[in-house]
Amino acid sequence: SFFQQLLLCLCASETRTVWKRNAAGVEWDECRNYMKVLLSRQGGLFICGTNAFNPLCANYTGDTLEMVGETVSGMARCPYDPKHANVALFAEGNLYTATVTDFLAIDAVIYRSLGDNPALRTVKHDSKWFREPYFVSAVEWGPHVYFFFREMAMEFNYLEKVVVSRVARVCKADQGGSQRVLEKQWTSFLKARLNCSIPGDSHFYFNLLHSTSPIIRMHGRDIILTVFSTPSNSIPGSAVCAFDMEQLAGVFDGRFKEQKSPESIWTPVPDEVVPKPRPGGCAVRGSKFNSSNSFPDDMLTFVKTHPLMDEAVPSLGQRPWIVRTMVRYQLNKMVVDTNAGPYGNQTVLFLGSSRGTILKFLVTPNRDNTVTSNNVFLEELEGYNPDRCGTDSPQARQLLSLTLDRISHSLLLAFPSCVIKVPVARCQLYSRCMK
Ligand SMILES: *[C@@H]1O[C@H](CO)[C@@H](O)[C@H](O)[C@H]1NC(C)=O
Ligand SMILES: *[C@@H]1O[C@H](CO)[C@@H](O)[C@H](O)[C@H]1NC(C)=O
Ligand SMILES: *[C@@H]1O[C@H](CO)[C@@H](O)[C@H](O)[C@H]1NC(C)=O
Numbered sequence: 001s002f003f004q005q006l007l008l009c010l011c012a013s014e015t016r017t018v019w020k021r022n023a024a025g026v027e028w029d030e031c032r033n034y035m036k037v038l039l040s041r042q043g044g045l046f047i048c049g050t051n052a053f054n055p056l057c058a059n060y061t062g063d064t065l066e067m068v069g070e071t072v073s074g075m076a077r078c079p080y081d082p083k084h085a086n087v088a089l090f091a092e093g094n095l096y097t098a099t100v101t102d103f104l105a106i107d108a109v110i111y112r113s114l115g116d117n118p119a120l121r122t123v124k125h126d127s128k129w130f131r132e133p134y135f136v137s138a139v140e141w142g143p144h145v146y147f148f149f150r151e152m153a154m155e156f157n158y159l160e161k162v163v164v165s166r167v168a169r170v171c172k173a174d175q176g177g178s179q180r181v182l183e184k185q186w187t188s189f190l191k192a193r194l195n196c197s198i199p200g201d202s203h204f205y206f207n208l209l210h211s212t213s214p215i216i217r218m219h220g221r222d223i224i225l226t227v228f229s230t231p232s233n234s235i236p237g238s239a240v241c242a243f244d245m246e247q248l249a250g251v252f253d254g255r256f257k258e259q260k261s262p263e264s265i266w267t268p269v270p271d272e273v274v275p276k277p278r279p280g281g282c283a284v285r286g287s288k289f290n291s292s293n294s295f296p297d298d299m300l301t302f303v304k305t306h307p308l309m310d311e312a313v314p315s316l317g318q319r320p321w322i323v324r325t326m327v328r329y330q331l332n333k334m335v336v337d338t339n340a341g342p343y344g345n346q347t348v349l350f351l352g353s354s355r356g357t358i359l360k361f362l363v364t365p366n367r368d369n370t371v372t373s374n375n376v377f378l379e380e381l382e383g384y385n386p387d388r389c390g391t392d393s394p395q396a397r398q399l400l401s402l403t404l405d406r407i408s409h410s411l412l413l414a415f416p417s418c419v420i421k422v423p424v425a426r427c428q429l430y431s432r433c434m435k
């Protein structure tokens with residue numbers, strides 16, 4: 001686009017000028033090469049950067065961080081604008097990315113590329129598939145890759161815009177549709193709402209997903225922990241909800257949701273009108289439909305027009321494991337240590353807050369992972385350090401990422417202007433705890 005060309009020129013000229021801000025109001029900072037994808041791959045690193053609104057990807061050596069080979073386009077793999085959220089993951093040699101493919105961030109995509117499988121994407125400019133999504137994370141589980149994100153809801157007939165959180169999935173074996181329907185697009189893309197709420201007379205929802213854990217084993221089940229908050233125009237609150245992966249996958253076997261006409265409300269699709277084989281499924285080797293290219297057109301058309309499931313994914317125990325309301329901060333980052341404690345068999349959750357502090361909880365669910373009232377709040381750690389970070393403001397305290405370094409038993413906190421390392425435990429401060 002013209003605007004992008006202009007920005008590229010402005011970014012190029014940055015190297016020759018010392019202007020702090022251009023006439024269009026774009027911060028020169030945005031011209032830098034922001035690393036938005038950083039994945040380890042066969043001993044090296046695969047990195048994509050915004051490259052002054054012209055995203056590029058390349059391999060790097062793991063030890064000396066030198067570029068190896070040619071660069072490839074970052075389009076649909078990395079956003080143009082450093083402010084846009086994106087997700088990337090390698091699964092079976094293919095790169096799965098969730099990002100925007102254009103400069104104005106209108107075309108959101110879940111894209112697969114760089115492997116032996118054909119490149120596939122989500123349907124372009126179809127608000128049933130995505131409506132202003134904000135991608136949070138992705139995990140590989142069984143035959144699928146799951147994506148966690150939030151977006152503008154389409155299924156409510158409210159006038160105001162409501163953001164909800166979702167999980168979507170695609171089959172790793174997907175080869176795209178037929179030449180008539182969904183060619184070079186996912187035939188297995190389905191999505192469902194995530195239900196993180198406090199039951200009661202008037203149900204209280206935490207609608208904004210901020211962070212998810214990797215899949216962890218708890219009492220023999222695969223579960224994923226998530227951090228949600230309320231929107232800024234609501235009562236301030238944050239919650240940690242847990243989802244059982246079996247239960248989550250089960251929602252995709254349930255009913256589909258549809259809106260018969262633009263004026264009607266969204267209703268579940270009756271089973272008898274759902275085509276066969278079941279839309280959104282993976283092709284089965286040795287069956288009549290052994291590749292997604294051979295799926296019948298009516299089935300593909302149904303998937304294309306019905307990506308949303310009727311049921312929401314219930315959280316484990318039907319309520320959050322941890323709730324913080326009416327506090328001045330929002331919880332938005334999380335790491336889980338599943339090998340904590342003197343015997344390495346305890347689960348400790350570290351939650352990053354919008355004030356740059358870390359809240360630490362001991363999580364002790366019962367055998368079926370439901371009763372969680374026995375979770376223990378251990379301590380609040382000061383993460384942000386104005387002396388070391390050189391400044392202090394609400395913006396400077398925004399936690400960009402939180403990671404656990406198991407080897408050094410510490411947390412790494414990235415802020416806009418500094419990285420802080422904090423030990424995971426400070427037992428010397430609690431002499432009784434040491435005993
Ligand atoms: C990066 O490395 C992988 C694995 O060695 C290779 O297949 C690929 O072609 C390389 N280049 C890019 C741009 O991905
Ligand atoms: C799928 O089935 C067809 C016949 O129905 C067969 O020709 C083809 O080799 C099969 N492909 C795979 C990948 O099994
Ligand atoms: C969310 O879960 C609660 C508790 O089980 C339930 O009452 C409510 O209807 C669910 N909401 C949605 C949208 O499914």
Ligand SMILES: *[C@@H]1O[C@H](CO)[C@@H](O)[C@H](O)[C@H]1NC(C)=O
Pocket residue numbers: 343345346
């Ligand atoms: C952890 O291991 C210790 C020692 O084997 C045991 O006493 C304790 O019950 C275990 N705790 C959990 C939560 O499994």
